[in-house]
Amino acid sequence: MEQRQEQRQERVERVERVVVLALDGVYPFELGMPSRILGAADGRYEVVTCTVDGGPVATAADFSVTVDHGPEALRTADTVVIAAVTPSRIAASLTDETAAALALVRPGTRVVSICTGAFVLAAAGLLDGRRATTHWCVTDEFRRMFPRVDLDPDVLFVDDGDILTSAGAASGIDICLHLVRRDHGSELANKVARRCVVPPLREGGQAQFIEQPVPEPSTASTAATRDWALARLGDPLTLTDLAAHAGMSLRTFARRFNDEVGLSPGRWLIQQRVSRARHLLEASDLPVDRIAGEVGFATGASLRQHLHATIGVSPQVYRRTFQATR
Structure with missing residues:
Protein backbone atom coordinates (compact mmCIF):
# COMPACT_ATOMS: atom_id res chain seq x y z
CA MET A 1 0.00 0.00 0.00
CA GLU A 2 2.86 2.37 0.79
CA GLN A 3 4.32 1.71 -2.67
CA ARG A 4 0.96 2.51 -4.29
CA GLN A 5 0.73 5.71 -2.23
CA GLU A 6 4.18 6.79 -3.44
CA GLN A 7 3.24 5.98 -7.04
CA ARG A 8 0.03 7.96 -6.67
CA GLN A 9 1.85 11.00 -5.32
CA GLU A 10 4.31 10.76 -8.20
CA ARG A 11 1.47 10.69 -10.72
CA VAL A 12 -0.01 13.84 -9.22
CA GLU A 13 3.25 15.66 -9.88
CA ARG A 14 3.65 14.66 -13.56
CA VAL A 15 1.67 13.80 -16.64
CA GLU A 16 0.95 10.09 -16.98
CA ARG A 17 1.75 8.74 -20.45
CA VAL A 18 -0.88 6.22 -21.54
CA VAL A 19 -0.24 4.19 -24.69
CA VAL A 20 -3.22 2.38 -26.22
CA LEU A 21 -2.42 -0.63 -28.39
CA ALA A 22 -4.81 -1.12 -31.32
CA LEU A 23 -4.79 -4.62 -32.80
CA ASP A 24 -6.48 -5.88 -35.97
CA GLY A 25 -10.20 -6.22 -35.36
CA VAL A 26 -10.26 -3.50 -32.69
CA TYR A 27 -13.62 -2.09 -31.65
CA PRO A 28 -13.64 1.67 -32.38
CA PHE A 29 -15.84 2.39 -29.34
CA GLU A 30 -13.44 0.80 -26.87
CA LEU A 31 -10.39 2.15 -28.70
CA GLY A 32 -11.50 5.72 -28.08
CA MET A 33 -12.38 5.34 -24.40
CA PRO A 34 -8.97 6.05 -22.84
CA SER A 35 -8.49 9.21 -24.88
CA ARG A 36 -12.01 10.47 -24.16
CA ILE A 37 -12.13 9.70 -20.44
CA LEU A 38 -8.52 10.28 -19.42
CA GLY A 39 -8.31 13.24 -21.76
CA ALA A 40 -10.96 14.97 -19.65
CA ALA A 41 -8.83 14.78 -16.49
CA ASP A 42 -7.41 18.31 -16.48
CA GLY A 43 -4.23 17.46 -18.38
CA ARG A 44 -3.13 14.70 -15.98
CA TYR A 45 -2.77 12.16 -18.80
CA GLU A 46 -1.21 12.13 -22.25
CA VAL A 47 -2.89 9.43 -24.35
CA VAL A 48 -1.36 8.14 -27.59
CA THR A 49 -2.38 5.22 -29.80
CA CYS A 50 -0.07 2.75 -31.51
CA THR A 51 -0.16 -0.44 -33.54
CA VAL A 52 2.27 -3.37 -33.60
CA ASP A 53 3.88 -2.16 -36.83
CA GLY A 54 2.91 1.51 -37.06
CA GLY A 55 0.56 0.80 -39.95
CA PRO A 56 -3.24 1.04 -40.15
CA VAL A 57 -5.44 -1.64 -38.59
CA ALA A 58 -8.82 -2.97 -39.64
CA THR A 59 -11.51 -2.32 -37.06
CA ALA A 60 -14.59 -4.36 -36.19
CA ALA A 61 -16.56 -1.74 -38.13
CA ASP A 62 -16.49 -0.95 -41.85
CA PHE A 63 -13.37 1.22 -41.72
CA SER A 64 -9.70 1.08 -40.81
CA VAL A 65 -7.76 3.24 -38.37
CA THR A 66 -4.46 4.97 -39.11
CA VAL A 67 -2.33 5.95 -36.10
CA ASP A 68 0.74 8.12 -35.64
CA HIS A 69 2.81 5.70 -33.56
CA GLY A 70 4.39 2.30 -33.93
CA PRO A 71 5.33 -0.21 -31.21
CA GLU A 72 8.24 1.96 -30.01
CA ALA A 73 5.64 4.08 -28.17
CA LEU A 74 5.16 1.20 -25.76
CA ARG A 75 8.67 1.79 -24.40
CA THR A 76 7.60 5.23 -23.17
CA ALA A 77 4.36 4.17 -21.47
CA ASP A 78 3.54 4.58 -17.79
CA THR A 79 0.28 2.74 -18.49
CA VAL A 80 -0.47 0.45 -21.44
CA VAL A 81 -4.08 -0.18 -22.49
CA ILE A 82 -5.01 -3.14 -24.68
CA ALA A 83 -8.22 -2.24 -26.50
CA ALA A 84 -10.91 -4.83 -27.22
CA VAL A 85 -10.97 -6.83 -30.44
CA THR A 86 -13.78 -8.72 -32.12
CA PRO A 87 -14.10 -12.30 -30.77
CA SER A 88 -13.16 -13.71 -34.19
CA ARG A 89 -9.62 -12.34 -33.59
CA ILE A 90 -9.01 -13.75 -30.12
CA ALA A 91 -6.54 -16.63 -29.80
CA ALA A 92 -4.69 -18.66 -27.20
CA SER A 93 -1.33 -17.40 -28.41
CA LEU A 94 0.11 -14.11 -29.61
CA THR A 95 1.25 -13.36 -33.11
CA ASP A 96 4.98 -12.78 -33.43
CA GLU A 97 4.38 -9.07 -34.06
CA THR A 98 2.16 -8.66 -30.99
CA ALA A 99 4.61 -10.57 -28.79
CA ALA A 100 7.50 -8.40 -30.02
CA ALA A 101 5.50 -5.23 -29.35
CA LEU A 102 4.56 -6.25 -25.81
CA ALA A 103 8.19 -7.17 -25.11
CA LEU A 104 8.96 -3.44 -25.42
CA VAL A 105 6.84 -2.61 -22.36
CA ARG A 106 9.11 -1.69 -19.46
CA PRO A 107 8.98 -3.81 -16.27
CA GLY A 108 6.68 -2.24 -13.68
CA THR A 109 4.46 -0.54 -16.27
CA ARG A 110 0.77 -0.61 -15.38
CA VAL A 111 -1.20 -2.68 -17.89
CA VAL A 112 -4.94 -2.42 -18.51
CA SER A 113 -7.23 -4.42 -20.78
CA ILE A 114 -10.67 -3.48 -22.02
CA CYS A 115 -13.14 -6.30 -22.70
CA THR A 116 -11.57 -9.01 -24.90
CA GLY A 117 -8.19 -7.31 -24.51
CA ALA A 118 -7.83 -9.66 -21.53
CA PHE A 119 -7.20 -12.50 -23.99
CA VAL A 120 -4.06 -10.69 -25.13
CA LEU A 121 -2.78 -10.32 -21.56
CA ALA A 122 -3.59 -13.95 -20.81
CA ALA A 123 -1.89 -15.17 -23.99
CA ALA A 124 1.18 -13.19 -22.91
CA GLY A 125 1.17 -15.06 -19.59
CA LEU A 126 0.55 -11.90 -17.58
CA LEU A 127 -2.63 -13.18 -15.92
CA ASP A 128 -1.47 -16.61 -14.77
CA GLY A 129 -2.48 -17.11 -11.15
CA ARG A 130 -4.15 -13.70 -11.04
CA ARG A 131 -7.75 -12.55 -10.84
CA ALA A 132 -9.17 -11.02 -14.01
CA THR A 133 -12.36 -10.45 -15.95
CA THR A 134 -13.57 -10.12 -19.53
CA HIS A 135 -16.87 -9.95 -21.45
CA TRP A 136 -19.39 -12.45 -20.08
CA CYS A 137 -20.14 -13.75 -23.60
CA VAL A 138 -16.65 -15.24 -23.97
CA THR A 139 -16.00 -16.50 -20.44
CA ASP A 140 -16.31 -20.20 -21.38
CA GLU A 141 -13.81 -19.76 -24.19
CA PHE A 142 -11.48 -17.79 -21.92
CA ARG A 143 -11.53 -20.50 -19.23
CA ARG A 144 -10.87 -23.19 -21.82
CA MET A 145 -7.89 -21.30 -23.26
CA PHE A 146 -6.45 -20.01 -19.97
CA PRO A 147 -7.33 -22.33 -17.06
CA ARG A 148 -4.60 -20.83 -14.86
CA VAL A 149 -6.33 -17.45 -14.72
CA ASP A 150 -8.75 -16.79 -11.84
CA LEU A 151 -11.58 -15.43 -14.00
CA ASP A 152 -14.40 -13.49 -12.34
CA PRO A 153 -17.14 -12.85 -14.94
CA ASP A 154 -19.51 -11.11 -12.51
CA VAL A 155 -17.67 -7.81 -12.03
CA LEU A 156 -17.25 -4.70 -14.17
CA PHE A 157 -13.48 -4.61 -13.64
CA VAL A 158 -10.69 -6.12 -11.57
CA ASP A 159 -7.89 -4.03 -10.06
CA ASP A 160 -5.02 -6.40 -9.30
CA GLY A 161 -2.40 -3.75 -8.68
CA ASP A 162 -0.22 -3.35 -11.75
CA ILE A 163 -2.66 -5.25 -13.99
CA LEU A 164 -6.29 -4.21 -14.40
CA THR A 165 -8.92 -5.90 -16.56
CA SER A 166 -12.40 -4.75 -17.45
CA ALA A 167 -15.51 -6.57 -18.58
CA GLY A 168 -17.51 -6.04 -21.74
CA ALA A 169 -17.67 -2.91 -23.88
CA ALA A 170 -18.80 0.09 -21.77
CA SER A 171 -17.02 -1.23 -18.68
CA GLY A 172 -13.94 0.26 -20.31
CA ILE A 173 -15.40 3.60 -19.22
CA ASP A 174 -15.67 2.27 -15.67
CA ILE A 175 -12.04 1.19 -15.57
CA CYS A 176 -10.80 4.47 -17.05
CA LEU A 177 -12.72 6.39 -14.37
CA HIS A 178 -11.27 4.00 -11.80
CA LEU A 179 -7.76 4.87 -12.99
CA VAL A 180 -8.50 8.57 -12.45
CA ARG A 181 -10.00 7.84 -9.04
CA ARG A 182 -7.06 5.65 -8.05
CA ASP A 183 -4.44 8.13 -9.31
CA HIS A 184 -6.03 11.44 -8.33
CA GLY A 185 -9.03 10.85 -6.07
CA SER A 186 -12.80 10.81 -6.39
CA GLU A 187 -13.20 14.57 -6.82
CA LEU A 188 -11.40 14.60 -10.17
CA ALA A 189 -13.00 11.30 -11.22
CA ASN A 190 -16.45 12.71 -10.52
CA LYS A 191 -15.59 15.84 -12.51
CA VAL A 192 -14.47 13.70 -15.46
CA ALA A 193 -17.67 11.66 -15.25
CA ARG A 194 -19.80 14.80 -15.36
CA ARG A 195 -17.87 16.13 -18.36
CA CYS A 196 -18.39 12.86 -20.21
CA VAL A 197 -22.02 12.54 -19.04
CA VAL A 198 -21.54 9.09 -17.51
CA PRO A 199 -22.12 7.77 -13.98
CA PRO A 200 -18.99 8.07 -11.82
CA LEU A 201 -19.50 4.61 -10.32
CA ARG A 202 -21.94 2.05 -11.69
CA GLU A 203 -23.78 -0.37 -9.44
CA GLY A 204 -23.42 -4.13 -9.55
CA GLY A 205 -21.60 -6.27 -12.04
CA GLN A 206 -22.03 -7.92 -15.43
CA ALA A 207 -24.77 -10.26 -14.22
CA GLN A 208 -27.35 -7.53 -14.69
CA PHE A 209 -26.56 -7.39 -18.43
CA ILE A 210 -26.57 -11.11 -19.22
CA GLU A 211 -29.35 -12.18 -21.55
CA GLN A 212 -32.48 -13.15 -19.66
CA PRO A 213 -36.24 -13.09 -20.27
CA VAL A 214 -37.60 -9.56 -20.58
CA PRO A 215 -40.11 -8.87 -17.76
CA GLU A 216 -43.70 -8.09 -18.58
CA PRO A 217 -44.43 -4.35 -18.98
CA SER A 218 -46.50 -4.44 -15.80
CA THR A 219 -43.59 -5.81 -13.77
Whole structure:
Protein backbone atom coordinates (compact mmCIF):
# COMPACT_ATOMS: atom_id res chain seq x y z
CA MET A 1 0.00 0.00 0.00
CA GLU A 2 2.86 2.37 0.79
CA GLN A 3 4.32 1.71 -2.67
CA ARG A 4 0.96 2.51 -4.29
CA GLN A 5 0.73 5.71 -2.23
CA GLU A 6 4.18 6.79 -3.44
CA GLN A 7 3.24 5.98 -7.04
CA ARG A 8 0.03 7.96 -6.67
CA GLN A 9 1.85 11.00 -5.32
CA GLU A 10 4.31 10.76 -8.20
CA ARG A 11 1.47 10.69 -10.72
CA VAL A 12 -0.01 13.84 -9.22
CA GLU A 13 3.25 15.66 -9.88
CA ARG A 14 3.65 14.66 -13.56
CA VAL A 15 1.67 13.80 -16.64
CA GLU A 16 0.95 10.09 -16.98
CA ARG A 17 1.75 8.74 -20.45
CA VAL A 18 -0.88 6.22 -21.54
CA VAL A 19 -0.24 4.19 -24.69
CA VAL A 20 -3.22 2.38 -26.22
CA LEU A 21 -2.42 -0.63 -28.39
CA ALA A 22 -4.81 -1.12 -31.32
CA LEU A 23 -4.79 -4.62 -32.80
CA ASP A 24 -6.48 -5.88 -35.97
CA GLY A 25 -10.20 -6.22 -35.36
CA VAL A 26 -10.26 -3.50 -32.69
CA TYR A 27 -13.62 -2.09 -31.65
CA PRO A 28 -13.64 1.67 -32.38
CA PHE A 29 -15.84 2.39 -29.34
CA GLU A 30 -13.44 0.80 -26.87
CA LEU A 31 -10.39 2.15 -28.70
CA GLY A 32 -11.50 5.72 -28.08
CA MET A 33 -12.38 5.34 -24.40
CA PRO A 34 -8.97 6.05 -22.84
CA SER A 35 -8.49 9.21 -24.88
CA ARG A 36 -12.01 10.47 -24.16
CA ILE A 37 -12.13 9.70 -20.44
CA LEU A 38 -8.52 10.28 -19.42
CA GLY A 39 -8.31 13.24 -21.76
CA ALA A 40 -10.96 14.97 -19.65
CA ALA A 41 -8.83 14.78 -16.49
CA ASP A 42 -7.41 18.31 -16.48
CA GLY A 43 -4.23 17.46 -18.38
CA ARG A 44 -3.13 14.70 -15.98
CA TYR A 45 -2.77 12.16 -18.80
CA GLU A 46 -1.21 12.13 -22.25
CA VAL A 47 -2.89 9.43 -24.35
CA VAL A 48 -1.36 8.14 -27.59
CA THR A 49 -2.38 5.22 -29.80
CA CYS A 50 -0.07 2.75 -31.51
CA THR A 51 -0.16 -0.44 -33.54
CA VAL A 52 2.27 -3.37 -33.60
CA ASP A 53 3.88 -2.16 -36.83
CA GLY A 54 2.91 1.51 -37.06
CA GLY A 55 0.56 0.80 -39.95
CA PRO A 56 -3.24 1.04 -40.15
CA VAL A 57 -5.44 -1.64 -38.59
CA ALA A 58 -8.82 -2.97 -39.64
CA THR A 59 -11.51 -2.32 -37.06
CA ALA A 60 -14.59 -4.36 -36.19
CA ALA A 61 -16.56 -1.74 -38.13
CA ASP A 62 -16.49 -0.95 -41.85
CA PHE A 63 -13.37 1.22 -41.72
CA SER A 64 -9.70 1.08 -40.81
CA VAL A 65 -7.76 3.24 -38.37
CA THR A 66 -4.46 4.97 -39.11
CA VAL A 67 -2.33 5.95 -36.10
CA ASP A 68 0.74 8.12 -35.64
CA HIS A 69 2.81 5.70 -33.56
CA GLY A 70 4.39 2.30 -33.93
CA PRO A 71 5.33 -0.21 -31.21
CA GLU A 72 8.24 1.96 -30.01
CA ALA A 73 5.64 4.08 -28.17
CA LEU A 74 5.16 1.20 -25.76
CA ARG A 75 8.67 1.79 -24.40
CA THR A 76 7.60 5.23 -23.17
CA ALA A 77 4.36 4.17 -21.47
CA ASP A 78 3.54 4.58 -17.79
CA THR A 79 0.28 2.74 -18.49
CA VAL A 80 -0.47 0.45 -21.44
CA VAL A 81 -4.08 -0.18 -22.49
CA ILE A 82 -5.01 -3.14 -24.68
CA ALA A 83 -8.22 -2.24 -26.50
CA ALA A 84 -10.91 -4.83 -27.22
CA VAL A 85 -10.97 -6.83 -30.44
CA THR A 86 -13.78 -8.72 -32.12
CA PRO A 87 -14.10 -12.30 -30.77
CA SER A 88 -13.16 -13.71 -34.19
CA ARG A 89 -9.62 -12.34 -33.59
CA ILE A 90 -9.01 -13.75 -30.12
CA ALA A 91 -6.54 -16.63 -29.80
CA ALA A 92 -4.69 -18.66 -27.20
CA SER A 93 -1.33 -17.40 -28.41
CA LEU A 94 0.11 -14.11 -29.61
CA THR A 95 1.25 -13.36 -33.11
CA ASP A 96 4.98 -12.78 -33.43
CA GLU A 97 4.38 -9.07 -34.06
CA THR A 98 2.16 -8.66 -30.99
CA ALA A 99 4.61 -10.57 -28.79
CA ALA A 100 7.50 -8.40 -30.02
CA ALA A 101 5.50 -5.23 -29.35
CA LEU A 102 4.56 -6.25 -25.81
CA ALA A 103 8.19 -7.17 -25.11
CA LEU A 104 8.96 -3.44 -25.42
CA VAL A 105 6.84 -2.61 -22.36
CA ARG A 106 9.11 -1.69 -19.46
CA PRO A 107 8.98 -3.81 -16.27
CA GLY A 108 6.68 -2.24 -13.68
CA THR A 109 4.46 -0.54 -16.27
CA ARG A 110 0.77 -0.61 -15.38
CA VAL A 111 -1.20 -2.68 -17.89
CA VAL A 112 -4.94 -2.42 -18.51
CA SER A 113 -7.23 -4.42 -20.78
CA ILE A 114 -10.67 -3.48 -22.02
CA CYS A 115 -13.14 -6.30 -22.70
CA THR A 116 -11.57 -9.01 -24.90
CA GLY A 117 -8.19 -7.31 -24.51
CA ALA A 118 -7.83 -9.66 -21.53
CA PHE A 119 -7.20 -12.50 -23.99
CA VAL A 120 -4.06 -10.69 -25.13
CA LEU A 121 -2.78 -10.32 -21.56
CA ALA A 122 -3.59 -13.95 -20.81
CA ALA A 123 -1.89 -15.17 -23.99
CA ALA A 124 1.18 -13.19 -22.91
CA GLY A 125 1.17 -15.06 -19.59
CA LEU A 126 0.55 -11.90 -17.58
CA LEU A 127 -2.63 -13.18 -15.92
CA ASP A 128 -1.47 -16.61 -14.77
CA GLY A 129 -2.48 -17.11 -11.15
CA ARG A 130 -4.15 -13.70 -11.04
CA ARG A 131 -7.75 -12.55 -10.84
CA ALA A 132 -9.17 -11.02 -14.01
CA THR A 133 -12.36 -10.45 -15.95
CA THR A 134 -13.57 -10.12 -19.53
CA HIS A 135 -16.87 -9.95 -21.45
CA TRP A 136 -19.39 -12.45 -20.08
CA CYS A 137 -20.14 -13.75 -23.60
CA VAL A 138 -16.65 -15.24 -23.97
CA THR A 139 -16.00 -16.50 -20.44
CA ASP A 140 -16.31 -20.20 -21.38
CA GLU A 141 -13.81 -19.76 -24.19
CA PHE A 142 -11.48 -17.79 -21.92
CA ARG A 143 -11.53 -20.50 -19.23
CA ARG A 144 -10.87 -23.19 -21.82
CA MET A 145 -7.89 -21.30 -23.26
CA PHE A 146 -6.45 -20.01 -19.97
CA PRO A 147 -7.33 -22.33 -17.06
CA ARG A 148 -4.60 -20.83 -14.86
CA VAL A 149 -6.33 -17.45 -14.72
CA ASP A 150 -8.75 -16.79 -11.84
CA LEU A 151 -11.58 -15.43 -14.00
CA ASP A 152 -14.40 -13.49 -12.34
CA PRO A 153 -17.14 -12.85 -14.94
CA ASP A 154 -19.51 -11.11 -12.51
CA VAL A 155 -17.67 -7.81 -12.03
CA LEU A 156 -17.25 -4.70 -14.17
CA PHE A 157 -13.48 -4.61 -13.64
CA VAL A 158 -10.69 -6.12 -11.57
CA ASP A 159 -7.89 -4.03 -10.06
CA ASP A 160 -5.02 -6.40 -9.30
CA GLY A 161 -2.40 -3.75 -8.68
CA ASP A 162 -0.22 -3.35 -11.75
CA ILE A 163 -2.66 -5.25 -13.99
CA LEU A 164 -6.29 -4.21 -14.40
CA THR A 165 -8.92 -5.90 -16.56
CA SER A 166 -12.40 -4.75 -17.45
CA ALA A 167 -15.51 -6.57 -18.58
CA GLY A 168 -17.51 -6.04 -21.74
CA ALA A 169 -17.67 -2.91 -23.88
CA ALA A 170 -18.80 0.09 -21.77
CA SER A 171 -17.02 -1.23 -18.68
CA GLY A 172 -13.94 0.26 -20.31
CA ILE A 173 -15.40 3.60 -19.22
CA ASP A 174 -15.67 2.27 -15.67
CA ILE A 175 -12.04 1.19 -15.57
CA CYS A 176 -10.80 4.47 -17.05
CA LEU A 177 -12.72 6.39 -14.37
CA HIS A 178 -11.27 4.00 -11.80
CA LEU A 179 -7.76 4.87 -12.99
CA VAL A 180 -8.50 8.57 -12.45
CA ARG A 181 -10.00 7.84 -9.04
CA ARG A 182 -7.06 5.65 -8.05
CA ASP A 183 -4.44 8.13 -9.31
CA HIS A 184 -6.03 11.44 -8.33
CA GLY A 185 -9.03 10.85 -6.07
CA SER A 186 -12.80 10.81 -6.39
CA GLU A 187 -13.20 14.57 -6.82
CA LEU A 188 -11.40 14.60 -10.17
CA ALA A 189 -13.00 11.30 -11.22
CA ASN A 190 -16.45 12.71 -10.52
CA LYS A 191 -15.59 15.84 -12.51
CA VAL A 192 -14.47 13.70 -15.46
CA ALA A 193 -17.67 11.66 -15.25
CA ARG A 194 -19.80 14.80 -15.36
CA ARG A 195 -17.87 16.13 -18.36
CA CYS A 196 -18.39 12.86 -20.21
CA VAL A 197 -22.02 12.54 -19.04
CA VAL A 198 -21.54 9.09 -17.51
CA PRO A 199 -22.12 7.77 -13.98
CA PRO A 200 -18.99 8.07 -11.82
CA LEU A 201 -19.50 4.61 -10.32
CA ARG A 202 -21.94 2.05 -11.69
CA GLU A 203 -23.78 -0.37 -9.44
CA GLY A 204 -23.42 -4.13 -9.55
CA GLY A 205 -21.60 -6.27 -12.04
CA GLN A 206 -22.03 -7.92 -15.43
CA ALA A 207 -24.77 -10.26 -14.22
CA GLN A 208 -27.35 -7.53 -14.69
CA PHE A 209 -26.56 -7.39 -18.43
CA ILE A 210 -26.57 -11.11 -19.22
CA GLU A 211 -29.35 -12.18 -21.55
CA GLN A 212 -32.48 -13.15 -19.66
CA PRO A 213 -36.24 -13.09 -20.27
CA VAL A 214 -37.60 -9.56 -20.58
CA PRO A 215 -40.11 -8.87 -17.76
CA GLU A 216 -43.70 -8.09 -18.58
CA PRO A 217 -44.43 -4.35 -18.98
CA SER A 218 -46.50 -4.44 -15.80
CA THR A 219 -43.59 -5.81 -13.77
CA ALA A 220 -42.50 -3.41 -11.04
CA SER A 221 -38.87 -2.29 -10.84
CA THR A 222 -36.69 -1.99 -7.74
CA ALA A 223 -35.14 1.27 -8.99
CA ALA A 224 -37.31 3.53 -6.84
CA THR A 225 -36.48 1.48 -3.77
CA ARG A 226 -32.76 1.69 -4.52
CA ASP A 227 -33.04 5.48 -4.69
CA TRP A 228 -35.01 5.44 -1.43
CA ALA A 229 -32.35 3.31 0.25
CA LEU A 230 -29.48 5.50 -0.98
CA ALA A 231 -31.10 8.47 0.75
CA ARG A 232 -31.25 6.46 4.00
CA LEU A 233 -27.96 4.58 4.14
CA GLY A 234 -27.48 5.68 7.74
CA ASP A 235 -30.62 3.78 8.79
CA PRO A 236 -30.53 0.07 9.76
CA LEU A 237 -32.27 -1.05 6.56
CA THR A 238 -33.34 -4.67 6.27
CA LEU A 239 -34.57 -6.79 3.39
CA THR A 240 -38.04 -6.54 4.91
CA ASP A 241 -37.83 -2.73 4.83
CA LEU A 242 -36.77 -2.74 1.17
CA ALA A 243 -39.41 -5.24 0.09
CA ALA A 244 -42.10 -3.33 1.96
CA HIS A 245 -41.13 -0.08 0.24
CA ALA A 246 -41.27 -1.84 -3.15
CA GLY A 247 -44.62 -3.44 -2.29
CA MET A 248 -43.31 -6.94 -3.01
CA SER A 249 -42.88 -10.18 -1.10
CA LEU A 250 -39.39 -10.87 0.21
CA ARG A 251 -38.76 -13.62 -2.35
CA THR A 252 -40.04 -11.61 -5.32
CA PHE A 253 -38.10 -8.52 -4.31
CA ALA A 254 -34.84 -10.42 -3.80
CA ARG A 255 -35.17 -12.18 -7.15
CA ARG A 256 -36.09 -9.04 -9.08
CA PHE A 257 -33.36 -7.00 -7.36
CA ASN A 258 -30.71 -9.53 -8.32
CA ASP A 259 -31.99 -9.66 -11.91
CA GLU A 260 -31.76 -5.87 -12.23
CA VAL A 261 -28.54 -5.15 -10.34
CA GLY A 262 -26.58 -8.38 -10.42
CA LEU A 263 -26.19 -8.42 -6.63
CA SER A 264 -28.29 -9.45 -3.67
CA PRO A 265 -29.91 -6.56 -1.75
CA GLY A 266 -27.57 -7.19 1.18
CA ARG A 267 -24.41 -7.13 -0.90
CA TRP A 268 -25.61 -4.06 -2.75
CA LEU A 269 -26.24 -2.19 0.52
CA ILE A 270 -22.76 -3.04 1.76
CA GLN A 271 -21.29 -1.88 -1.56
CA GLN A 272 -23.13 1.46 -1.37
CA ARG A 273 -22.15 1.98 2.27
CA VAL A 274 -18.49 1.28 1.54
CA SER A 275 -18.63 3.63 -1.44
CA ARG A 276 -20.13 6.42 0.68
CA ALA A 277 -17.58 5.77 3.43
CA ARG A 278 -14.73 6.02 0.92
CA HIS A 279 -16.01 9.39 -0.23
CA LEU A 280 -16.22 10.66 3.36
CA LEU A 281 -12.74 9.36 4.14
CA GLU A 282 -11.40 11.21 1.10
CA ALA A 283 -13.33 14.44 1.43
CA SER A 284 -13.74 14.97 5.18
CA ASP A 285 -11.87 14.72 8.46
CA LEU A 286 -14.73 13.00 10.31
CA PRO A 287 -13.63 10.29 12.76
CA VAL A 288 -13.97 6.72 11.51
CA ASP A 289 -16.68 5.86 14.05
CA ARG A 290 -18.70 8.89 12.94
CA ILE A 291 -18.36 7.91 9.30
CA ALA A 292 -19.48 4.37 10.16
CA GLY A 293 -22.66 5.76 11.68
CA GLU A 294 -23.26 8.11 8.75
CA VAL A 295 -23.21 5.26 6.23
CA GLY A 296 -25.12 2.66 8.25
CA PHE A 297 -22.42 0.45 9.73
CA ALA A 298 -23.11 -0.26 13.38
CA THR A 299 -19.54 0.34 14.54
CA GLY A 300 -16.20 1.56 13.32
CA ALA A 301 -15.00 -2.04 13.54
CA SER A 302 -17.70 -3.07 11.07
CA LEU A 303 -16.60 -0.35 8.65
CA ARG A 304 -12.98 -1.45 9.00
CA GLN A 305 -13.95 -5.05 8.26
CA HIS A 306 -15.99 -4.23 5.15
CA LEU A 307 -13.48 -1.70 3.79
CA HIS A 308 -10.64 -4.17 4.21
CA ALA A 309 -12.68 -6.91 2.52
CA THR A 310 -13.43 -4.58 -0.39
CA ILE A 311 -10.10 -2.86 -1.07
CA GLY A 312 -7.68 -4.54 1.33
CA VAL A 313 -6.76 -1.58 3.55
CA SER A 314 -7.92 0.06 6.76
CA PRO A 315 -9.81 3.39 6.86
CA GLN A 316 -6.72 5.12 8.26
CA VAL A 317 -4.47 3.89 5.46
CA TYR A 318 -7.08 4.74 2.83
CA ARG A 319 -7.54 8.24 4.20
CA ARG A 320 -3.79 8.83 4.46
CA THR A 321 -3.39 7.83 0.83
CA PHE A 322 -5.95 10.35 -0.36
CA GLN A 323 -4.88 13.10 2.02
CA ALA A 324 -1.46 13.01 0.35
CA THR A 325 -3.02 14.70 -2.66
CA ARG A 326 -5.66 16.89 -1.01
